[in-house]
Amino acid sequence: MLVQIGLITLLVVAYIIVSRILKSSVTLLGQKKYANEVRITYVSKMLNLGFTAIFVLLVCIVLGIGYGQLAIFFSSVFAVVGVALFAQWSILSNITASLIIFFGFPYRVGDWVKVVDKDDEILGQILEISTFHVIIQRLSNDVVTYPNSLILQKAVVRFESREVAQAMSQFKESGDSENKEEHKNTTP
Structure with a gap:
């Protein structure tokens, strides 16, 4: 139990540090490309959302939640999100393209x-x-x-x-x- 608490504490500290580094890196890149502040904030939030999902997955693994249970949970979530976004695929593709344009346009x-x-x-x-x-x-x-x-x-x-x-x-x-x-x- 002590090992799990230590690992979760380590994950939380790493999450905070990496999220700050991620935000400052995106801000610097956005300023270098003369991007709008709103756009920089949007890209930071999108990347932070993905990073938070990875953090939650790692915490679940540390807590001992089985891979089978995680697979069922995430496949259910992705199925619901996939069905919801299927009708709006162009919106999803434009959001993805927005991230690509920010980093590579x-x-x-x-x-x-x-x-x-x-x-x-x-x-x-x-x-x-x-x-x-x-x-x-x-x-x-x-x-x-x-x-x-x-x-x-x-x-x-x-x-x-x-x-x-x-x-x-x-x-x-x-x-x-x-x-x-x-x-x-x-x-x-």
Whole structure:
């Protein structure tokens, strides 16, 4: 019994230390990537939730709860959660994509990008990367919300500036096309 209390105390201390390290690491990474504070908090909470589940599993093992009993409990929980989320699979995939984008997306807020999509040109500046979507302001000042799960599946081109992005656009702004037509008519 004393050994179990000692191991649980050790697990609690390790949990507190690792959760603080995890939170500070995510905060530093978020600040390095210029992520929104709300987004940093969200990612920290999601990772802390997973870490807490691992902690509870370890405490159950230390207390001597059998693997069979744990397997039945967790399979029941996962079955209920799976059925609940099956109808909302796109929400779950966007949340997962949000975590992947936070850690691995090579673009930041303020970057000029083009999402290569055959149906529509999505070219503009990233205004925000949120839990469910990336918000892009087009050259025409329209705002597009693009789902996180889709942006991971498409090719994304990054441009150095607005001018370079504008030059690569298949749709020219009306002012630019009038200036080019005027320039064409005046040149010999």
